[in-house]
Every structure is written in structure tokens, then in C-alpha cells.
Amino acid sequence: MCFTILPRLLPGPVQSYPSMYPITGYYGAPAQQQQSYPTIPSQAAPVSNKSPITNSAHSANYYQNNHPQQLQQHHLPQHHYNLQPFQQQQHPPYTTSASYYGPQSYHASPAQQSQQQQQQPSLVPMAVSGPGGPLYPIVSYPSAPGSSQYGTLSSSQSTTQMGAPLHQYGAEPPASSASGHSGYGMAPPSQVAPTVNGQGSTAQNAVHSHYSQTSQASLSYNSYGGVTQSSGGADADRPPSGTPSASVHSSPGHHQGGDTSSSSTGSASPVPNSYDSLEGGSYPESMPPSSNVTNQAQPYGSYGYPGMQSAYRQGPASHTDASPSHDLYGQSNYQQYSQPFPSLSELSAALGGLSGVPELEVEALRPINLLQERNLLPPRPLEAPEPNLSPDLKKVNCSPQTFRCTLTSIPQTQALLNKARLPLGLLLHPFRDLQQLPVITSNTIVRCRSCRTYINPFVTFLDQRRWKCNLCYRVNDVPDEFMYNPVTRSYGEPHKRPEVQNSTVEFIASSDYMLRPPQPAVYLFVLDVSHNAVEAGYLKYFCDSLLENLDKLPGDSRTRVGFLTFDSTIHFYNLQEGLSQPQMLVVSDIDDVFIPSHDSLMVNLKESNELVKDLLKSLPALFSQSRETHSALGPALQAAFKLMSPTGGRITVFQTQLPTLGAGKLQSREDPNQRSSSKGAHHLGPATDFYKKLALDCSGQQIGVDLFLLSSQYADLASLACISRYSAGSVFYYPSFHYIHNPAQLEKFQRDLERYLTRKIGFEAVMRIRCTKGLSIHTFHGNFFVRSTDLLSLANVNPDSAFAVQMSVEDSLADSSLACFQAALLYTSSKGKRRIRVHTLCLPVVSQLSDVYAGADVQAITCLLANMAIDRSLSSSLSDARDALVNAVVDLVSAYKSNVSNLQQSGLVLPAAMRLFPLYILALLKQKALRTGTSTRLDERVFAMCEFKTQPLQQLMRMVHPDLYRLDNISDQGALHLNDTVVPQPHLLHLSAERLSRDGAFLMDCGNVFYLWIGKCCNEMFIRDVLGCPNYASIPPNMSHIPELETPLSERVRAFLDWLQDNRAFSSTIHVVKDDASAKATLFQHLVEDRSEWASSYHEFLQHIQQQVSK
């Protein structure tokens, strides 16, 4: 049972704990330990609440020092994670603290991370709203209806009013400076502090006293053995106490005694107090409320924890007794903290009104008349609503970036769900790049015996030895191995294991989870070299990019690569080690493709590195004179399939035109005259099932196919995309790609390619989604093959694709107050390790319609509806899908009117939580995927549909409803302070031309592209300081970068842009758009609130909705 939790490679002997169990240690240690424990809770609790941020910064450092000894047992492929850009060694080794802290801890960028951390201080006093909860944006929303009715640029108004909440972000200069060097090590004080207790002492040791590890190890393990032994005895003596939390309060000095009776922590939630108490055990110093944790810790830390664990164990006893004052203090705090606990001990009671976020709920339910209220947008991009859970559950819940539900309060019955007229579904981004992830190596992965759910923070421990599954409610045994907690090195506290403290964990799977030995990373590149491809000129850029990133391809020493090019024939490349140069083998029989040589086409990247590089250097020249216009994509794919089927892996296809030869050839189906038809588009579905069948075969052989389409002509993406859709690949499309004429696309291609080649990858993956009994999965959306009702087969899994799941309520959920969802992704890492990543989301079940509305997540709902609309437009027609979207709004408005809102006021009334819904739906209707009337190429439309299906929520929302900011008056007011930079936070503006002014400069963030719009009368200072041009007239028409100037304004703008870039996987290009340029149209089509030639304005849309409702 080895736990490896740190993202670093650790040298050191591999130790295994289990063998130590049976050894009879001495009995003395545990006895002392028993004494030492009582005080634990008391110290931990105060620390958690009061310690200033600076401490936590230090603690992060402790963590680091701490690793080597704490986790020396194993050598995990940590480097796996190091691939990620943000994965620096600043992480706490075992990130309980941060992840425990809450859903936010997995944010994609350090930037965001520290933003939250800075929010933290301001939140601490607001105990009710939950520590760690991000500010609910609505709170700061100016609720003055009609304050600015129509017209006038309201930016000024919003600055003054909305500035207030923003101040909180940056209000803490010392905090920010601390965060600067600690990265996200400085998780919220509440968690870090306790963790410091537990591990800080070890850390100290590592720093101050350099013992030899081996001798220490033996010592400490011995003592450890003693502990377990005795605790086992205690366990036997003590009958499992049935009422869990009662004992916590009545006798804090006792219940933890033998560290065996887990009664105190029997409750479902990963109780913070118990966690604290555990950690606190090693930390005897009294702790004045405002004292600096680290300073306190130091003297104690020099005790030499690892070397003399017994000593360390004894330590607390004496110390704690000696400090009654702090004890008192601690107790009171502890009591206070766990006050809700007695009632929480039962799962059913765990939520209720206890969580106490009434203001938020009231705010979310505040009826808003959309026809009167003009300023709906929050000042900052909308965040996911917080589920109405108890703070303890909230803290451990899964990050909304990974796992989001459309309704954060699950309706009890299908009837209630139908009444609400909102879709129930999940949005998942399971393989997202995470900054910190507890990785667990364990012989037995604890799972429910009937439903196979992985143990998670939301299970209930009935007693020490039994836990109740939160999905099927079966009572399971806790295996012996699970009794030992490697983080704290204590025995008998299964509820404090990392699995039970984190809702996102990763297991290193044993051979039980393999059907075959884990496959190596295998990459095959299938390149179009027909005349058309040569014209487009992508080959050179591809080869350059691959050459550059060849060493960064995820993989290990077994990594294999291969190349295959095709025009009307198929060319294989023999790259066998030992050849002086690559050999090309041409197969011209495309009707019956065969593989000319089996073992030398896919070669080991390490061994044949030089040949591969040679080939990449010579490829562009090799085909520069190609006159062959036909493209035999189908046969090339068949050949690729044959080449890859023994191993599985990833096929990357580059295609520049319609396939015209062999199997899978396609005809042009697009009628250019129909492009702008208002009736809708045809041929959205595939023309042939060749690609689908091939994709299913690929999926069966664990081959994923990614498609890069760089076509200037119609290439029938609707058919071609099937090859990726069913093999869990991804699709990239670069319309009218040309290396000279279209530099913007070229730049995008290069950036995407870099990310694509270096991003993480998982092979031969499956994902299963389990949910609480009573809920069932209805439909999946995304790229995969559905193997059974809850199992997705993913030949490849990549960190940039997301999934959506529609759910239905089959049986009433009345007997449970919590609904849980668990997504388990089993995959083979590029290093050949079988891993399981488990995400668990817990949400309350409600019986009131108003509660359902209060918990509605408007962004998630929009995304799920978009997915459903895409399905509808494929199965039925585009106009049907559009009608369905409009009806979704109409239904919601009328349902809200008739059921919840008791106001007699006329107009279009929606709860505040859903106030942006009509706007988002209107924006959806104006997207390329779903718009009618405007000229849209079929391929672009189909690609937009593919993106809807696979893009993660945040990215999709930015594409649907871009963020608009005014940049010329950007100031540091309310700015974020990250590391050394100050990131200004301008306010969001409505997407309407009336918000643009001629004397301003505006930035529009569309997800994959930025537009910087410069008004005609824009401040010359801005143009000079930011763009480096003397005046408006001299701005070049195709400017696509911001020069690095030394002016404060330029620095601010670039800091803001960089900060925006950090939050996304694929970096976006920036286009400077002048007011008079023709590119203006591309910007203006994103102003979704305005009326366009074929689509109504937001106001008209609302009136249309109102008419429909009153009908």
C-alpha cells in the first residue's frame, strides 16, 4: 500500500507498509498516543480559521521539503504530470489541503487559483456562505432595475457599482505577495494550517536534521507497527459506537483515544474537524488565534519526526497537557466548527437548510423582469453556482470545471423535473489538465461490492469497519489495508484516507484492470500530399512543428511512430533502425490495401530518431512537385487501421480535399445557393457509413483518429467527422487554409499543432458514469462510442475534450437528500501505466420547484441544450432544432410564471439565476452551427456542431457569448495580483454595438480568437502606447499581435491578455480590427444582442417570447 502523492520523482528505497502490520510493536507508544490525541481537534480548529495567509505560503514550502521522507515509498511516473505547463514543484505533495478546500482547487491556471485565494480572506468572516466558496457573482450584481433603462453607455454605471465586489479580490496586498511565491501552495488557510500540523514537523526534519533515511525508516516503521497493533486491540475492545458524532462533542478528549474508533467521523462528510484533529496530532504547540503557523511549528518540527516517530508520537501528550489555555480555546472553536455535526451525522440530514446560504438562494430566485432590466451581465464572467450543500460537503465537492450539473439542486421526481422545464444533465471534462491530483497506489482499490462505485468523500462510514455506498446504499466492509492512512501514517482512520478526502483522485490500477498489457504510446501520421495539399502548403509547417516537438511527444522508451502519405496511391515509410535513410514504399492497389512490411513501418522513436528527423526534413521537398489531384483517403485510413490494429494508438489525419478515390469516396453535396437559405441546411449527416464503420473498428482496436481538415473547398466534413466522432478523436478545421494568403489560419494551425502534439494523452480508455439509484443516464454527447448504458469506450482520451450527459429521474429520490454522480476514467498513460481517474460530484435533492430554479446553472443548461439541438438538427431538421431552443425559453418562462412567481406583474419574468437564459439562447441561435439566413458554408456549420459537442463548457460559453471588455480606460482598480504581475479586471459589457464607442478600444474574447476593436476616435495615447502606432490611420490592416512596449498601459493590456490566455488549452490569436476595416463584419456578427439582417435583436427576441407565452 504505497501512496504517492507528490508530483516529483523521488529517489529512495521502495518500502511497503503492509508488511509491517503484523509485527508486534511495543505497546507504549500507542498508549501515549491515546493521550496525545484528545487535544488534537482543539488545536486544529482554531488554526484553520484564523491563520493568516502568509502562513499558508510557508506551509507550502514545508510540504515540499516534506515529500522526500513522507512519500519515499514509491517512484511513480510523476513526470507524467510534469508535462503540464503549470505543474511546477510548488504543489503540496499530497494535496489534501487544497482539494479538500473545495471545488476550486483544480483550476486550470495559477492565475485563477490565486484569484480565489485572494477571495478567500474576504470570505472567511462569512462563515455561512462556506469557506472557500467563490463569491457568487450575483451578489454584486447591481439590482437597480431601470436605473439605466436604455441607451446610454452604462459602463460608467457598472464601474462604480460593480467595483465594490472587485475590491475584495485585490484588497489584500500582503496576501498577494505571499501568493506570489507560493503558487497555489497557499491553499486557504483553513486547510493548510492543519496539514502543516500533520506534516510540517516532518518537513522540519527534512530541513534541519539530516538523518540517514534508512535508519529513520526502520525506526519509524517499528513504532508504526506498534501503533497499529495496539489500535487493533483497542478496536476489538470497543464496540463500534452507533451514534457517530455525538462523541465528538461530549468527550473530545476521549473519542479519538486509540485512534481507532472512527465514530467521531462516522458521518458522511469528510469532516473537517476530524481531519484537523488527525493532522493536529503532531502539532502540540498552543496556537494563539492570529499567530503564524509556521513560526509555531518550527520549534516543534525539530523534534525529528521521521527519525523518531515514537518520540513524535509522545510529543503531543506532554505538550498538550501543558497548554490548557489553548486547549480551551481550541475546544470552543472546535465545538463551534462542528456544531452542525450532530445533525449532519446522518446523511439525510447532511444538507437541509443547514448549509445556510439563504441570501444567495434568495438572490438566485429574485424575479427579474427581463423587459425592464437592461444590465444583466455580472461584472466578471459568470461562475458556476454553488450547490446548496453543507460547507463540509461543499469543500470536498468536485470542481465545477471538471464536473458540472445543469441543476445544482436535483429535483426529487421526474414530475418535478418536467414541471421545471429545464433539462437535467451533466457536463464533464474528465481528463482536464489538473494542477494537483492525489495519485494513489494501493493494492486494493476500495469499491462498492454491488455497484462497483469507488469509495469517495460522500460515502458514510457506519463504523470503523463498514461503509455505506452513496450510490446504491449497500453496506460494504472496509478492507484492512484501507485502515492505514499513509498521509498521516496513522492506523484506523479510513475516513481520512485521500480517497475519502478528495473528490478527484487517481488510482494506479493493478493488473485486474487490464485486458492486455498496457500499450505503448503509438502515433501514426497520415498526411495528404496531393496537389491540393502542396498548394495549401501545410506539410512544411507540420513537419517543422513535429520536428520541434518530437521529444515532447508524450511517451516513454517504448513510444512508436509511423508515417503514411497518400494521394492517389499510398506511401509507407520504412524507418527501421540501421537504414541510412528512410525508404518509401508505394502501394498503388488502393482497392485492396495491404501492408508492405509489418515490423519496420511503426518504429521505436528512440531507436530511429535520426531517421524520423531525416524523413520530416525531406518530406516537404519530396512532394513539392506533386501533380496528383486525387485523394484516396479511405484506403489510406484502412491501411492506417491495419498498421495500428496490433497495438492501438493515435492516428492523426491531415486532409485537404474531398476524398475522390477508393472506398469512402465522397461527392460534393453542398449547393452554394442554399448556404444562406432560411429554411435550414441539408446534408448535415454523413453521406456514407464507411467512416463510421471504420471508426467503430478502430474503436474496437483502441485506435483513436484525429482529423485535421485544411480545405478551402467543400470536403464533406459531415461524413469525414464520423471517423473521429466514434473513435473518440478530435476534429480541427481550418477553412481556406493557405500558408501565404491566410496567415491567420496558419498561425492558428501552428499553435494548435503545438498543443496537440504535446498535450497529455490516455490510451485504451473507458469511462463509466454512475449515479445515485433512481437517476439514470439518458443520452451521451461528445466523441466516443457508447458501449453500454453507462459505459463510454474512448480509444484515446485527450485533455481538451468534454462530454455531456442527459439524465432522467427514474425513481423518486425522496428517501435520500443527496444525489451523487461518479465518473471513472480508466486509461493507459503515455508511460504505460494503467490509471483510473475518479471524479465524484454530490448535489442536494430538493422537492420544491423554487429550489430547483435557485440551483439552476444557466451556462450548463445552455451547453446541454446546444448539444441536444445539434442532435435534433441531425435527426430531424435545423429549423426544428431552432424551434426547440426557442420553446425551451418559452416553456421556462411560462412554467416559472404559473408555478413559482406569485407576482402579478406583466412582462417577462425569470428567476435571477436564469436571467441570462434568453440571451444565451439567442446567442446560440446566431451561432454558425444553428443560424439560418446568413451565408454559412456547410463544412463550417458542421465543424461548429462538432465543437459544440466536444468543447468544454467555459470554452463553449466564450464562443457562444463572447466576453467584451473596454480596454482604453483599463485601470488597476480592482485588479488581480498574481505572482509579480497585476492583472486588471475590466468589466464585462453587453454584446451590443451601443456599448462600443468610437473613442474607445474594446477587446472581444471569443474563446479561440480575440478581436481588439479600435474606434475611429480612439485615444491616440492608447494607440501609441499599446499598438505602437503613431495614430489611428497608421495601424496596419492585418495586425495580429500586440507589441511589447514598456508603457504602463501596454503592460496592463498584455497582462490582461496573458491572463486570459492562461485559462485555455489552445492559445488564441488576436486580431486588431479597425473601425473601418472589412474585418469589422466578423466582429459585429458576435454582437448577438443586435439585430442583424436575418436575426432579431435581443429585445425583439424577448418580445417574441412574451407573445408565445401569452398565447
Place this chain on the structure above:
Amino acid sequence: MSLFELIITWGLIIAFDELKTDYKNPIDQCNTLNPTVEKVKKIKRVKIAIKLVLPEYLIHFFFCVMFFCAAEWLTLCLNLPLLAYHVWRYMSRPVMSCPGLYDPTTIMNADILAYCQKEGWCKLAFYLLSFFYYLYGYAVSSDRRTTQHGSV
């Protein structure tokens, strides 16, 4: 003959139920349900070569032709709606290069699976009723024949 129909439909229902309760991979399932030339090997391996949908349709079509020939207008009228439904169903099947009705990529969609199951049950009921109806018709006609025979 009618018994065959019953059996086939029953098999179909079982197949979808299996799918719903997770025993079978939809690729296998659709392979058994869709008769495909290239999958014959696989089917042989599975050894349960019930290619269900097309035989059902063909048998039903054959019945209708027989009723037409025998000038059994009432029975034909009863069967015509189902025949029309079959034709419509086959015309609106997903894009496929081989004969078949079910697409492994969409069959796990809860709506479609539920629809297929419901369809199976309805057909089972219809075939059961018509089975007894034919039996009755057979009994009546043979009775009539024997009585006619006896009177002569």
C-alpha cells in the same frame, strides 16, 4: 409461419432487453440484428446467428402476399398498416451500406432503445393476436370444409 414471427419478435425483445441491462456490446448486438456479409465470421463465432429484423419483415411480407392471393381481404387489411410501417421504417433507417435497421452508435440512446423495445412489445402483441386469429380462421375453414364434405 406465424409462430416464426412470434419467436423472432420475442428474440428481438430479449435482444434489446439484454442491451438495456448491459449484457451485450452494441456492436455485437447490432451485428446479430443486422445481417451483414462481412460480419458473418463474427456471428459464427458468437454462434447465435439470429439475424432477426429482415426475416421478420420478409415473413410478414410473404404473409401479406399470400393473403392477397387467397383474397383474404379482411386479414390483408389488418396487416397492411404494419406492412406500411415496415416499409417506412426501412426507408428511414440510418445511413448504412449494408441491409439492417439498427445503428450501433445510436442504439444506446435512451430514447431509441426505449422506442425499439416498445416497438418489439407492440409487435409481439400484434403477432400473438394474429396467430390466434389465423388459428381460428384455420379451424373455421377446415370445419367448414369437413362439414361441407360430410354433407355431400
